[in-house]
Amino acid sequence: MNLNTYLTEFEIYVISTLRALAPCAGALLISQRDQVLLERYFPSTGSPALVPPVDENALWYIFSVTKSFAAALLLNLATEGVVGLDEPVIHYLPDFAVHAAMRDKVTLRHLASHTSGVTVPDEPASLNDLASGSLDAVEIITEPGIAFNYSQLGMIILEYALEVATGDDFGTQMRARILDPLGLHDTRYLYDTGTSLPLLPIESGTSIAPERTFHVTPNPGRAGTGLYTTARDLHRFGQFWLTKGRFEGRTYFSSELRREVWTHHGTRESDGGRYGLLWWLFEEDGGYVMSGAAHSLCAVVPETQVVVTILRNHQGPAPGPYNYYEDKRQAVRFGKSLLARTTVEM
Secondary structure: OOHHHHHHHHHHHHHHHHHHOOOOOEEEEEEEOOEEEEEEEEOOOOOOOOOOOOOOOOOEEOHHHHHHHHHHHHHHHHHOOOOOOOOEHHHOOHHHHOOOOOHHHOEHHHHHOOOOOEEOOOHHHHHHHHHOOOOOOOEEOOOOOOOOOOOHHHHHHHHHHHHHHHOOOHHHHHHHHHHOOOOOOOOEEOOOOOOOOOOEEEEOOOOOOOOOEEEEOOOOOOOOOOEEEOHHHHHHHHHHHHHOOEEOOEEOOOHHHHHHHOOOOEEEOOOOEEEOOOOEEEHHHOEEEEEEOOOEEEEEEOOOOEEEEEEEOOOOOOOOOOOHHHHHHHHHHHHHHHHHHOOOOO
8 A cells, every 4th residue: 555545545544533523623633744635624514514614724712732832831941940740839829828738839830730539519600710820719629739620720729829939821821832822823712812911910929029910811721722723733733842842942841841742741531531741641652632521632653753743623522433542553553664665665
């Protein structure tokens, strides 16, 4: 089987997933090193059809794929010494130490690996409190670093901590340190209007860092979700991770820190999914995946230098035989299998 035929077979596989998730539009990009092997766009498989047209200019809401962008920002700040992965959260948010046991043990690494143990007893009301700057409702239900619990709340706290560490708005830092330097100009937050978002400052200076102020954004959660982007932008971001943190003459983070992101930190018991720092790990299959609701993903396979980006806009639960965990594995396995096919003439 030549390479073109093999690529077509995977394209047919992706089309079958869109039909299983109907109504659902999609996009598929596959590259090896700097060469794009396949780029396809698929209109909605049901009614109503997507407007605007599905093409290279279409913007896709990527949900929790946003977390892997937050990982790049976290590593960039760690490389520059602005933060340390194993620094306690209370170093940046002293108020976090109040009202609950074990809070002083939670580190930035724990938040970024979903092993912090944080929860809130009444999520809707408590998230409103968080948006107002209060951390009082946060509870620690497991010892930090022990148990995996996929937590949007942890992402909100991580966002706040990074705002204190930098003294700047999280979205502004994401734009300045990651999106613009990487040329991801079509990638933005859902509520990014092009103007500065107001911050709600709450004093939390301590003897350790009296100059620090706890800035809370009116739209918490940007470390965990909220980005939308084009297929080409997301694919370029996937290719960036193959460069070991250096891209077009600029160093974003060290190879050692990238290894931390792709090192196992916790396992989701419901499907056995292994997690690093804001990435899903498929070490046995040879790759790593950023993924989000609506069944979009970007798989990165270092051995073959392959990136597979699949965007879908499905908004409901997966029906029938579709399995998102296995779908992610399929993308990684496909990228790994290209190693034996790259010498075949197209």
